[in-house]
Amino acid sequence: MSTRIAFIGLGVMGYPMAGHLQRAGHPVTVYNRTTAKAEQWAAEYGGHHAATPAEAARNADLIMICVGNDDDLRAVVSGEHGALKGATPGSLLVDHTTASAKVARELAEAAQAHGCGFMDAPVSGGQQGAEQGSLTIMCGGTEQEFQRARPLLAHYARAVTLMGPSGAGQLTKMVNQICVGAVVQGLAEGMAFAENAGLDVQRVIDVISQGAASSWQMVNRHRTMIADEYEHGFAVDWMRKDLDICLAEARHNGSDLPLTEMVNDFYRDVQAMGGGRWDTSSLLRRMQAQRKPADKQA
Template identity: 55%
Template sequence: MAGADAYIIAGHMAHIAFIGLGVMGGPMAGHLAKAGHRLTVFNRSIGKAKSWAEAYGGEVAITPAKAAEEADIVISCVGNDDDLSQITLGREGAFRTMRPGSLFIDHTTVSARIARQLFVEGESLGLHCVDAPVSGGQAGAENGRLSIMCGATEPAFAAAQIVMQAYAARIIHVGGAGAGQTTKMVNQICIAGVLQGVSEALRFAQAADLDLDKVFEAISGGAAQSWQMENRWKTMAQDRFDFGFAVDWMRKDLGLALEEARANGATLPMTALVDQFYADVQAMGGNRQDTSSLVRRITRA
């Protein structure tokens, strides 16, 4: 496509509008600035945008539309479907000022429905859209080691990949519009099941009065090994949950998966059960705790 990818390949850094500077978006935008791209940023909290600009340079816009006016590429990382709709299709949304041929990349975890809607809306305006949710958490964003799953046309993905390399360790083109979001749902379904298994295993080991460090050493190198076990077993054993990916966000993500399953006919009994277990954790006050706080609802023997 004669758009953002050609502009970068020609030897120029792109002018990028980055919308959403939270715990994920802020570091990702920072990697783009360090790579030499020119950034204009927007955040709902103007103070956060100004702080980011002071740290990394670039300009601050007062609306998504203003941020996108001169941009070759617009990248968003916001909260949910409503936020995404507002910053793209709203009265002051980016789609109102983006130029034909420019590229839109969304890193928000949202429904496949809105990803497909934005693809259609963008296509009618001559825009190239990529739904590109990420995995790897805050640490992955800060270290530039995110995994990104993409739904897009081949040309749009090729253009987006060049830019996303600034903050990603793995970038996979899964399929067409919405495929990135449905793949992120697969990711969250797997995490939910693994964390429930690790939670039960930990409580079982405690009930058996085993040395938890020795248990971890014995099983973490075999078939039971997982990222969750490697990174959360010790903190779960210490009842430490004040970090990581919040339960509130996990419930949002599992809700998206369950909604999509109702549409495509998939059966997700374990996911529905763990979603309700997370509701228990919320009732215990664990809304902002890491997803590994799932173990809290299983009482010690």
């Protein structure tokens, strides 16, 4: 049976995610801050677009959200023209934004006050995963909310898991970003070392990707890194936002994250190089720009 869906936020992730739902036979109404993007989506997929989040949410069974940060999320959910202004009691809001656990809990309470459900459901897999329908989704909410949303999320995810109550999805996404940042820096260091040692970097990756050093980042990003191309994934500006969230939560729960702090500083260097919109693998370009002269041994 079809489910009436509102989808709020049509960035590089939300655009294809909403498209998967429409193509699966669910009537989707979208909202995007830039109206032209919403019009383009409706023309491509055959759905509808609305002038405000409240209008998009009207009569929707599920309200999906994928925006930029905590402030954007608050605005489209509980702002003057936010989704809760138009949501029907009994509807469920599912938030795919990578945001703080605090705002997830805050908006879950706000939704409950309107007679609606709310589940934080940040995703991993990047633009490629959104387009291919192969995302990993980490959910925070009740079992009932999870089971209600799960069949819809399966249209663009290969793994959908309930991690705990409100905020647990966001906390799990923080773990993901902490691990990703460290892996990308390690890959950048290894590739820079191979380059400086005069090795064939592609051949090196071909060998070590078959062993314990392999990672998603190595397999999927090494070729573009070798080619010095950094327009193929999650932007540095967004990674900085995510790592700031991780570090703030770490201060709250008493975690020591020295490597995450260091990688966050390295991404700050990339931003200073003008690379805020480069993808996160651009840590290699930073290392190449800061290469030190080799020691000459007698």
